[in-house]
Amino acid sequence: MIDLRSDVKTKPTDLMRQAMATAEVGDDIAGEDPTVNELERRSAELLGKPAGLFVPSGTMGNLVGLLALTWPGQKMILHQEAHVFRWERAGLTRIAGLMTHPLPGAYGAFSPEDLEGAIWEPDLHSPTTGVVALENTHNRAGGTCLSVAQTRELCEVAHRRGVPVHVDGARIFNAAVALGVEARELAAPADSVTFCFSKGLGAPVGSMVCGETDFIDRAREYRKLLGGAMRQAGVVAAAGLVALEHELPRLGEDHEKARRLAETLSGLPGIVLDLRTVQTNLVRFEVRREDLTAPELCRRLGEQGIKAGAQSDTEIRFVTHRDQSFADLKVVCGALREILKGE
Numbered sequence: 001m002i003d004l005r006s007d008v009k010t011k012p013t014d015l016m017r018q019a020m021a022t023a024e025v026g027d028d029i030a031g032e033d034p035t036v037n038e039l040e041r042r043s044a045e046l047l048g049k050p051a052g053l054f055v056p057s058g059t060m061g062n063l064v065g066l067l068a069l070t071w072p073g074q075k076m077i078l079h080q081e082a083h084v085f086r087w088e089r090a091g092l093t094r095i096a097g098l099m100t101h102p103l104p105g106a107y108g109a110f111s112p113e114d115l116e117g118a119i120w121e122p123d124l125h126s127p128t129t130g131v132v133a134l135e136n137t138h139n140r141a142g143g144t145c146l147s148v149a150q151t152r153e154l155c156e157v158a159h160r161r162g163v164p165v166h167v168d169g170a171r172i173f174n175a176a177v178a179l180g181v182e183a184r185e186l187a188a189p190a191d192s193v194t195f196c197f198s199k200g201l202g203a204p205v206g207s208m209v210c211g212e213t214d215f216i217d218r219a220r221e222y223r224k225l226l227g228g229a230m231r232q233a234g235v236v237a238a239a240g241l242v243a244l245e246h247e248l249p250r251l252g253e254d255h256e257k258a259r260r261l262a263e264t265l266s267g268l269p270g271i272v273l274d275l276r277t278v279q280t281n282l283v284r285f286e287v288r289r290e291d292l293t294a295p296e297l298c299r300r301l302g303e304q305g306i307k308a309g310a311q312s313d314t315e316i317r318f319v320t321h322r323d324q325s326f327a328d329l330k331v332v333c334g335a336l337r338e339i340l341k342g343e
C-alpha cells in the first residue's frame with residue numbers, strides 16, 4: 001500500500017529501532033534520563049532557545065505551552081483554521097480556560113493589522129489578551145509557510161502590546177527547509193515553539209516545546225498535571241535524536257514529491273488546486289466534477305493500493321513522507337490520470 005493520508009503514518013526506521021533498543025535511560029520525571037535530556041538540549045539548540053521539554057504529542061505541547069503563558073479567562077488570538085482551534089478537542093478552553101478570538105487570513109496567515117485590532121485596549125469589561133498563536137507550517141491551508149519577516153512582524157505587534165506568542169511548529173522544520181532558513185530564525189521572535197517528531201521526521205512518538213528556562217519550568221509542571229510526565233522515556237527520545245540527525249536533512253525530498261503530485265493533479269480535469277499552497281509536504285485540492293466526489297476518488301485509489309483520505313465531499317489532502325518512494329509517486333500519478341482522465 002502507498003499511504004498518502006498523513007505523515008503521522010510513517011513507521012520508525014531501522015536506525016531508530018536500533019537506537020531505541022540500546023538507549024540509555026533513567027527516570028525522566030527526576031531529570032535522570034540522559035537520552036531525553038540530550039534530545040531536549042539538541043532541540044532547544046536547533047530552535048535557538050535556552051530550554052526544551054519532551055512531551056508525548058503535539059496536542060500536549062500546544063496545551064502546556066499555552067497554560068504556561070496565560071491565565072484562565074484570558075483571550076487567545078489565533079487563525080480561524082488553526083489546528084489548536086479545530087482539532088484539539090477545545091483543550092485551550094476546557095483546560096487552559098482561554099477564550100478564542102479567531103482571525104481569517106489567506107495561506108494560513110492573518111495580517112498584522114487584524115492582529116493589532118484584535119488586541120483590545122485594557123477595559124474593565126473586556127478579557128485581556130493572554131497569547132497570540134501562529135502555526136508554521138499551516139496544516140489546513142495546505143502546509144504553507146510563515147516567513148521569518150511575517151513571523152517577526154506579527155510578534156512585533158503582539159510584543160508591543162505586551163502579549164506573548166506561541167508558535168505551533170508541528171512541521172516547523174518543513175517550513176525552514178522550504179524557506180531556506182534555519183528553524184531558529186523562525187523561532188527567534190516567538191516565546192514558545194512546539195514541533196513534532198512523529199510527523200515528517202518519522203519518529204514513533206513525541207513532540208518538543210522550546211522557550212526560556214522559566215517558561216519551560218512552568219510547562220514542566222503542567223505536563224505533570226496533565227499526566228504527560230514519563231519515566232524511562234529515553235526509549236522513545238532515542239528515535240527523536242535519530243530523526244533530527246538523519247530525517248531532518250531529507251525533508252526537502254518530501255517537498256519535491258508533493259510538487260510532482262501537485263503538478264500532475266493540477267493538469268487533470270475537474271481538479272481545483274492552487275499551486276501557491278504547495279510549499280512543503282501537503283497537497284490540498286478539490287474535486288469539482290459531476291461524476292466523482294472526493295470520497296469516491298479515494299475509494300477508487302484504494303482499489304489500486306493507494307490510501308488517501310477525503311476531508312469533505314469535495315476536498316482531499318495528500319501528504320508526502322519518507323515511507324513513499326519517488327517510484328510510488330509515479331504509480332499514484334498514473335492512477336490519478338487513469339481515474340480522472342480515463343488514460
Ligand SMILES: Cc1ncc(COP(=O)(O)O)c(C=O)c1O
Nearest residue numbers: 057058059060083135139168170
Ligand atoms: C499543526 C499541527 N499542530 C498540532 C498537531 C497535533 O499533533 P499530535 O497529533 O501529535 O497531537 C498536528 C497534528 O497533525 C498539527 O498538524
